[in-house]
Amino acid sequence: MAEFGIAAPSVKVAGDKPATATGKALSVVALRKTYGDVVAVDEASMEIAAGEFVTFLGSSGSGKTTTLMMIAGFCEPDSGTITVGGRDVTRLAPQKRNLGFVFQQYLLFPHMTVQENVAFPLTLRGVPKDEIRRRVGETLEIAGLSRFGGRKPRELSGGQQQRVALCRALVYRPPVILMDEPLGALDKKLRDQLQVEIKTIQQELGLTVIYVTHDQEEALVMSDRIAVMRNGLIEQFDTPRELFERPRTPFVADFLGAANFLPGRIEQHDGENTLVRLTQSGTLLKARRHDLPSGTDVKVAVQPGRLRACAADEGFCTGTVETATYVGTLVRAGVRIDGGQGPLLRLEVPAGRGPVAGERVGITADADDVNLFADEQAG
């Protein structure tokens, strides 16, 4: 077993880049699981580097938990392989895979103190008592729980109990820690705080984490890479920035940023850009270059935060503001495009510069923020 110590090499995550890899921590090849007619996970494949924080993100029933449970060993795949640190663990029992788990339910032993709970995985492995005391002390300190070592779980808040569960997973330094909606039972403020704490510990200790959530913001805040899942398939596996700015499918564009979609047809290509004739307004829009031929029907996708209001008739289209809602630092506006029967175009603009209901506005966006999808890809 690897020596435990908080002096593990510090892994700095630069911007949205994956953490520095020191090798492959885990790989999954063509993993598949069916329940009768339901394909819960369909040929999922991915490689996760040591020190990476990877999130499975998707709506309910998309296959996130099933994938995680197959990695954990609690659910047997129909086919495919799972490798941890180069070792094929596909048919091994969960306890032989040496992975750490943190679930939404804390699953702490109620009759044991915090110290005893955290010590449990080490006791199970026959680690000497002195060594256990040292490791438990270090781990509780990392999570800011040193003062609570003698308490029973019921004497702790939900957030503190979840920190204890995290410590119990950390204490034997497994090569990979699996977390299934660990913050799901906590209120928003505590969730925000624990997101930062977990991320900090993960980076400082260089841990490899696989995390399941259906919360887009949580995934964007915490992850080096996100696997967006839909109907058992991994739709895109990428950095948060790539997913947000370069979604490969309309589903990803919608799921991560609630994109606006506008129908149009490619008119021509112009260097770095593609010109699209919008169906509703008949006007021209400059998008990021897409190699579809002229005349192709497309869906134009732009995130609400990447649209700007400008003077009427100066943008790529003009319309009337129907709704303008103040939400703290932002104004969310809904604009009815001239000539259009479609849904309102949604804009998010800094409060103070927001348009007001009834105002005539032009709409503009940088071409690089406008993505195109072939029409048959939509939906």
Ligand SMILES: Nc1ncnc2c1ncn2[C@@H]1O[C@H](COP(=O)(O)OP(=O)(O)OP(=O)(O)O)[C@@H](O)[C@H]1O
């Ligand atoms: N034990 C089971 N028996 C039958 N069907 C199952 C079982 N477990 C999962 N499924 C089905 O497999 C699909 C994927 O479920 P899974 O729990 O992996 O989704 P999820 O993305 O984790 O959803 P959630 O966010 O709701 O937990 C769903 O259609 C689900 O109904």
